[in-house]
Amino acid sequence: MKHSVATAAVLLSVLARASTAQAGDAVRAMPADAFIDTLGVGIHLTYMDTAYTNVRNVYDDLKWLGIRHVRDYPPGDRPPFSTYVFLAQLGIKFNVLTNPDFAWSVGAAARLNAAVPGSVVAVEGSNEIDNWPVSYHGLTGAAAGLAQQRDIYARVHAAPALAGVPVYDLTGFDTRKVESRAGSANYANQHVYPQNGEQPTYNSNGDRWMPAAIDAVKKYQLPMVITEFGYFSMPQSGWYMIGVDEPTQAKGVLNGYMDAAAAGVKRTYVYELLDEKPDPQNKDSGMHFGLFRNDNSPKPVAHAIRNLTTILNAGKTRRANAAAMRGSLAYTLSDMPVSANSLLLQKKDGRFVLALWNETPIWDRAIGKPVESPPARVGIDFGAKASRVDVYDPLVSTTPSASHRDVSQLAVDVPDHVILLEITAVGTPRL
CATH class of the missing domain: 2.60.40 (Immunoglobulin-like)
Incomplete structure (x- = not known):
């Protein structure tokens, strides 16, 4: 029934x-406050042809959700540095994801943290080097990404303006072939996207998307973050990376936030805050990961997160x-x-x-x-x-x-x- x-x-x-x-x-x-502090979301302020160009909406959405932690690339020329300072001064905390020019990225993170102390809570290494390979000092593939990560780690910890700021590991390397992250990361880092429209942690067919990701980095004996997690709301049938409807997206994301916190994950960043561009004919799955639609209207998942944080915050006075x-x-x-x-x-x-x-x-x-x-x-x-x-x-x-x-x-x-x-x-x- x-x-x-x-x-x-x-x-x-x-x-x-x-x-x-x-x-x-x-x-x-x-503590309920500590749980709420595990909730993060990815944003794309540098995507100037998307819904992220309206930074006021970005802030209002985050405030409405009750989330203050975001993951994004560092400030450059577009949008202006003042956009990041605006959000930081309103209490938004950044995990700064390094781009291929990692030295510039670390410098930009330091500049932001100097402008608004405490606004940068982490600097993250390269994103999914299996999908976006890097080259470094004559190296390619995983060797390049791992070597670059060691230098990112050293540069962050040498920057006075980033004193005490931890380094999140890069993503996209084969953890089975790497035995240690000493001198490379303060936090292990994974991306988790449940496949086939399945639950994050338990599925009767044996699929354990989040536990498998967590288990893969336990050997590093580091605290852990998940810097991408989510479902896209474009209903599909079939296998592998398929979409679900909006109510099902809400269930999966809410469960995933709880699963991660219960497993001791320090912070989980859902991908992503906004559907970037209109896609009325459902041709591009990447345009449907948002907690909010492209017109800034909240999906059921946004309502669910807001309800969750509102319930947990009630009575705090x-x-x-x-x-x-x-x-x-x-x-x-x-x-x-x-x-x-x-x-x-x-x-x-x-x-x-x-x-x-x-x-x-x-x-x-x-x-x-x-x-x-x-x-x-x-x-x-x-x-x-x-x-x-x-x-x-x-x-x-x-x-x-x-x-x-x-x-x-x-x-x-x-x-x-x-x-x-x-x-x-x-x-x-x-x-």
């Missing part, structure tokens, strides 16, 4: 007292006392399928937010249509009573779909995308 997004997300009921679920060990919560901010919650999840995942967050006001999502199929690649699987009924035992539990579906609204008071056990139907349970533990200050 198929369920709509609205009904599949939040069918919540109190479990019978005879439930076998028992509260487990305390789970350490990730009042800080909880030390007792309420203990940072952990004892609970047990029962009947979680292998395809499901969870992440516990805590707001500044002391309330916890338990994110749950179940990565069942979302796209039928044979016919190019969305799939909605029945949700999984998951039991939650808090051990002690929670004074209130509100349930949200970020794909739908910032308004709770269900609210429960004075409960210690619940059952929730977990759909194929992220839902949020906001838990007010006993003793949390009233807002």
Whole structure:
């Protein structure tokens, strides 16, 4: 039986007292602010014939989403340097991606960080050298890219204006053939684009797009970023790099943001903020990756991200006392399928937010249509009573779909995308 997004997300009921679920060990919560800080998005200010020429829209979109981290090439002549300074002064943080003239790129990053201290949070090496090869000091292929990356690393760490700014690794080399990134990068870096319209982390056929990318760089023993991740909203059938419809894009991106944070990824940059150019006949997949359409109207994925950050930011004006901010919650999840995942967050006001999502199929690649699987009924035992539990579906609204008071056990139907349970533990200050 198929369920709509609205009904599949939040069918919540109190479990019978005879439930076998028992509260487990305390789970350490990730601060909600720290989670929001993992959210990034790619922009293209230098693409002067695209929707990015309107920098005010770029800023307004980022503010509307609740995202402040962007990835882009460095400022040059077009757009003017003042465009980057404008965004930086409004709190936008840049991961500066080096172009083939990496010495100039590092210098431009230093100039921006000097103009607005703290605006450059990283400098990234060459982009996908398997697709855009580089030549360097007589070398070609991966050898050129790896040699260039060592010099980028040295140049960044020698620049006084970039003191403390980390270097993200280049992308597009075969990690199986490279054993160390010492002297080359402070962060491992991967790109993740789930294929065949599949979920980011779990698929019953064995495809594990994000975990496979993470596993490939674990040997470097570095913190990690994902500097490109996403789906394009151009519904297609077939194999490999195929598009999905806009609601499915929203599910995949929201799940991917959560998957990455749950796996400890420092930051994930979704590709990209805006559909660059009009493509009404759906001939160019590259024009459909945006969170916003080319006319700057938000897609469902933009609404979902805004809803997510709005829910997590709600109540921040009042800080909880030390007792309420203990940072952990004892609970047990029962009947979680292998395809499901969870992440516990805590707001500044002391309330916890338990994110749950179940990565069942979302796209039928044979016919190019969305799939909605029945949700999984998951039991939650808090051990002690929670004074209130509100349930949200970020794909739908910032308004709770269900609210429960004075409960210690619940059952929730977990759909194929992220839902949020906001838990007010006993003793949390009233807002």
